[in-house]
Amino acid sequence: MDFDLTEEQRLLRDSVDRLLADHYAFDKRRAYLAEPEGWSRAMWSRYAELGLLGLPFDERHGGFGGGGIELMLVMEAFGRALVLEPYLATIVLAGTALRLAGSDAQQAALLPGVADGKLLLAFAHGEAQARYDLSDVLTTARPKADGWVLDGAKSVVAHGDSADRLIVSARTGGERNDEGGITLFLVDAQANGVARRAYALRDGTRAAEISLSGVEIGADAVLGTVGGGFSVIERVVEAGIAAVAAEAVGAMETMQAMTLEYLKTRQQFGKPIGQNQALQHRATEMFVSLEQGRSLAMLAAMMVDEPDAAERARNLAMAKIGVGQAARFVSQNAVQLHGGIGMTEEYAVGHYFRRVMVIEHSLGDTAHHLSRLAQTAG
Amino acid sequence: MDLSLSPDESAFRDEVRGFIRDQLPDEIGERMRSGHSARKADIVAWQRILNKKGWAAYSWPEEWGGPGWSAVQRMIFLEEIQGAPAPEVNPFNITMLGPVLIQFGSPEQKARFLPRAANLDDWWCQGFSEPGAGSDLAALKTAARREGDEYVVNGQKIWTSTAHQADWCFVLVRTDPHAAKRQEGISFVLIDMKTPGITVRPIVSIDGSHHLNEVFFDEVRVPVAMRIGEENKGWDVAKFLLGNERTGIARLGKSKERVKFAKEKAREMRAHGRPLSEDHEFRRRIAQLETELKSLEITQLRVLSAQKAGEGRQDPLTAVLKLKGTELLQATTELAMDVGGPLSMPDWADELEALSNEPELGPVWATEATRSYLFLRAASIYGGTNEIMKNIVSKAVLGL
Ligand SMILES: Cc1cc2nc3c(=O)[nH]c(=O)nc-3n(C[C@H](O)[C@H](O)[C@H](O)COP(=O)(O)OP(=O)(O)OC[C@H]3O[C@@H](n4cnc5c(N)ncnc54)[C@H](O)[C@@H]3O)c2cc1C
Numbered sequence: 001m002d003f004d005l006t007e008e009q010r011l012l013r014d015s016v017d018r019l020l021a022d023h024y025a026f027d028k029r030r031a032y033l034a035e036p037e038g039w040s041r042a043m044w045s046r047y048a049e050l051g052l053l054g055l056p057f058d059e060r061h062g063g064f065g066g067g068g069i070e071l072m073l074v075m076e077a078f079g080r081a082l083v084l085e086p087y088l089a090t091i092v093l094a095g096t097a098l099r100l101a102g103s104d105a106q107q108a109a110l111l112p113g114v115a116d117g118k119l120l121l122a123f124a125h126g127e128a129q130a131r132y133d134l135s136d137v138l139t140t141a142r143p144k145a146d147g148w149v150l151d152g153a154k155s156v157v158a159h160g161d162s163a164d165r166l167i168v169s170a171r172t173g174g175e176r177n178d179e180g181g182i183t184l185f186l187v188d189a190q191a192n193g194v195a196r197r198a199y200a201l202r203d204g205t206r207a208a209e210i211s212l213s214g215v216e217i218g219a220d221a222v223l224g225t226v227g228g229g230f231s232v233i234e235r236v237v238e239a240g241i242a243a244v245a246a247e248a249v250g251a252m253e254t255m256q257a258m259t260l261e262y263l264k265t266r267q268q269f270g271k272p273i274g275q276n277q278a279l280q281h282r283a284t285e286m287f288v289s290l291e292q293g294r295s296l297a298m299l300a301a302m303m304v305d306e307p308d309a310a311e312r313a314r315n316l317a318m319a320k321i322g323v324g325q326a327a328r329f330v331s332q333n334a335v336q337l338h339g340g341i342g343m344t345e346e347y348a349v350g351h352y353f354r355r356v357m358v359i360e361h362s363l364g365d366t367a368h369h370l371s372r373l374a375q376t377a378g
Numbered sequence: 379m380d381l382s383l384s385p386d387e388s389a390f391r392d393e394v395r396g397f398i399r400d401q402l403p404d405e406i407g408e409r410m411r412s413g414h415s416a417r418k419a420d421i422v423a424w425q426r427i428l429n430k431k432g433w434a435a436y437s438w439p440e441e442w443g444g445p446g447w448s449a450v451q452r453m454i455f456l457e458e459i460q461g462a463p464a465p466e467v468n469p470f471n472i473t474m475l476g477p478v479l480i481q482f483g484s485p486e487q488k489a490r491f492l493p494r495a496a497n498l499d500d501w502w503c504q505g506f507s508e509p510g511a512g513s514d515l516a517a518l519k520t521a522a523r524r525e526g527d528e529y530v531v532n533g534q535k536i537w538t539s540t541a542h543q544a545d546w547c548f549v550l551v552r553t554d555p556h557a558a559k560r561q562e563g564i565s566f567v568l569i570d571m572k573t574p575g576i577t578v579r580p581i582v583s584i585d586g587s588h589h590l591n592e593v594f595f596d597e598v599r600v601p602v603a604m605r606i607g608e609e610n611k612g613w614d615v616a617k618f619l620l621g622n623e624r625t626g627i628a629r630l631g632k633s634k635e636r637v638k639f640a641k642e643k644a645r646e647m648r649a650h651g652r653p654l655s656e657d658h659e660f661r662r663r664i665a666q667l668e669t670e671l672k673s674l675e676i677t678q679l680r681v682l683s684a685q686k687a688g689e690g691r692q693d694p695l696t697a698v699l700k701l702k703g704t705e706l707l708q709a710t711t712e713l714a715m716d717v718g719g720p721l722s723m724p725d726w727a728d729e730l731e732a733l734s735n736e737p738e739l740g741p742v743w744a745t746e747a748t749r750s751y752l753f754l755r756a757a758s759i760y761g762g763t764n765e766i767m768k769n770i771v772s773k774a775v776l777g778l
Contacts, residue, residue, distance in 0.1 A: 126720055128721065128740060129648065130648065131647050131648045131649060131654065131719035131720065131721075132649070132719055132720070133648055133649070133650065133651060135651075136648060136651070155720065155721070155740065156720045156721065156723060156724060156740075177651045197739060199724055199725070199726045199739060200724075200725050201723045201724055201725060202723055202724075202725050202748060202752070207723070207724065209739055209740065267510075268512060268513045268514040268517070269513070269514045269517075270514075273513075276765075278765055278768065278769070279765070332755065335584075335755050336755075336758060336759065336763070336764075336765075339512050339513070339759055339763060340507065340512060340536065340537045340590075340756075340759060340760075342759075343583050343584055343590075343755065343756050343759065344581055344582065344583055344584065344590070345581075345582040345583060345584060345586070346581070346582070350583075350584035353584065353755075354584060354752070357748075358723050361716075361718075361719060361720055361722055361723050362720070362723070365716060365719065367659045367660065367663070367716065368649065370659055371649070371650060371657065371658070371659045372650075374659070
């Protein structure tokens with residue numbers, strides 16, 4: 001057993017923290033948010049320079065072969081600074097699909113461009129009727145000579161607006177909610193028949209509604225096996241859970257630090273509000289939640305590549321549940337202990353609050369994963 | 379002990395329900411049912427319809443234009459309004475200012491302001507909190523110096539809800555900076571928002587709305603006749619007002635409406651291959667919330683029946699109403715948001731307005747449920763935070 005970071009991992013964490021300390025102060029972040037895409041292309045290039053965009057990919061494809069721990073370190077740092085760029089969408093979600101299901105040729109064609117920051121991806125799987133059910137896919141792919149025709153609609157696709165390529169799930173067989181018969185496809189976001197409408201989520205990050213009508217793609221656009229997409233989708237979601245768990249821990253760290261600072265400085269009744277024992281205990285409970293959440297984010301990072309699928313799924317469900325509950329408690333109290341100022345758009349705490357709220361509703365919420373976990377408990 | 383409403387009370391409930399059904403304009407009802415918060419114009423229109431019926435000032439005595447209802451009738455009325463859902467009457471006018479005027483106002487002040495407050499001819503706002511005086515309200519610094527028959531007001535208020543829409547503001551000012559106790563140098567004055575020297579600056583809240591403001595006073599001249607009660611006795615007026623404000627924050631009817639709304643929408647949403655409404659985990663959560671709501675409902679009835687029995691003193695159970703009521707308001711708005719799942723994340727209200735000729739991006743109820751959840755994080759902050767409430771209870775009720 002060992003929870004220590006290697007020398008290289010420490011260097012990675014420190015260099016990301018340094019980059020963000022230099023370029024991601026809250027007012028700079030506000031300026032990135034106001035850019036047309038809601039994030040900064042300049043920052044994206046800096047991540048590429050630092051090697052973050054190739055982090056999980058094979059060295060043959062311009063990557064660094066990093067694993068769950070490395071991603072955890074990056075995502076925690078991103079959570080602390082509330083990073084807006086499409087790292088989760090491109091590198092973690094779509095990147096995992098490519099890494100696990102892409103042929104050598106597909107990986108060689110796309111990953112080097114991703115790693116050097118020229119190519120953006122999005123994972124277009126969720127549909128409006130599906131809520132959190134991963135197998136609820138109504139989008140269809142009909143075979144045609146030399147390829148396929150896609151029809152359907154994808155909903156709340158994270159950073160689907162800025163992506164160059166989409167990884168789209170569609171039914172090539174089976175009925176609604178069947179795990180079999182789902183296939184993943186690589187689709188050019190500019191292809192005929194693809195229409196995107198972009199909007200902001202509550203935390204300011206962007207997403208898109210994507211409709212596909214008669215989109216024609218070649219046979220080489222299939223990612224993985226025909227009809228075998230579901231197990232890849234599960235792996236993608238697990239990788240996403242590990243990433244957002246770490247991001248939420250980073251966000252909690254900042255909320256906790258801001259709250260402690262406020263308790264020490266805000267004066268009411270002639271003394272710092274932090275001198276009230278009621279608030280000291282609340283801050284302690286926030287600390288307990290944060291550390292319990294951190295333990296589960298670490299668990300997720302260590303389990304994300306576990307070969308035993310059932311074991312992996314159970315542990316990642318626990319991470320989503322535990323981190324979700326911790327983030328809910330920490331964020332709600334961070335706002336509460338700031339009083340009125342915590343309720344404002346101008347003040348950072350409310351932005352962290354909304355980021356962890358969006359994370360809660362991504363990749364299955366606490367109740368969803370509790371139900372799944374309960375099926376294997378007992 | 380008996381839980382059932384009397385025949386008269388049941389008839390009253392039916393009357394209120396029928397009135398709302400028949401008189402609430404369709405367009406407003408539709409907006410409210412889809413989960414929007416009421417717009418200013420909706421509140422004004424609806425409050426005037428209620429006022430015509432004599433119901434807008436639902437908590438006031440008949441003498442001053444209220445219906446003179448019993449406490450139970452008032453509860454029934456609020457539940458029906460919140461449950462419909464219909465816009466709630468402006469709380470600054472009805473719950474806060476009205477009772478203050480009735481209790482402390484001069485005959486001229488009553489005659490001038492009460493009818494206009496009931497009919498929402500004047501929209502009131504509350505200028506209490508300041509940057510340095512939130513929980514510690516008595517630390518307020520906004521100063522009023524006396525010049526003849528005028529006060530000259532200088533200072534700053536913050537968190538002033540709807541000040542940008544308001545015609546008038548009731549304000550706590552410091553009239554005696556040298557008083558032995560801070561509470562003894564404060565006066566309660568009414569200020570016309572059109573008076574020169576007033577600047578209102580918007581504060582956008584985490585739900586993306588403009589509800590809050592900063593209000594700056596620079597040499598603002600206020601007739602002494604606009605003072606309520608005696609000079610330097612404003613703290614008593616403020617305490618009276620805050621007591622009324624707090625009882626209005628629980629909004630049990632609103633929490634019940636949110637649960638009903640969530641159950642309805644859950645039939646359209648899916649979980650584990652079936653309607654969410656059939657999901658065990660979801661039903662457990664509903665059952666848990668309904669249990670807590672039921673117990674609060676009974677607690678509220680206990681408070682009301684004690685009032686009916688004429689026990690004049692402040693009932694310590696009202697603190698339970700405020701504390702548990704706000705917790706449930708937050709839990710039930712969170713439930714309604716969670717039903718939407720991923721669809722609760724988008725903030726597409728702006729896009730909707732910009733692209734009004736395009737089809738809706740997604741269900742507006744989900745994005746509005748989230749807005750409501752976000753805004754009501756403040757329910758445990760405004761009107762005195764829940765921590766401060768607990769301090770009061772532990773001292774005044776529990777004797778600790
Ligand atoms: C949406 C909204 C609408 C509002 N509308 C109005 C309005 O219309 N008019 C108006 O005048 N005001 C309004 N307010 C202001 C509101 O009354 C204050 O925000 C509230 O009283 C808390 O003050 P504060 O924000 O300065 O927080 P602070 O008093 O600084 O409190 C910060 C934190 O410290 C805690 N705390 C402080 N003292 C103690 C203590 N002794 N023991 C334990 N904990 C303590 C508080 O509970 C809180 O969690 C509104 C606020 C909000 C958020």
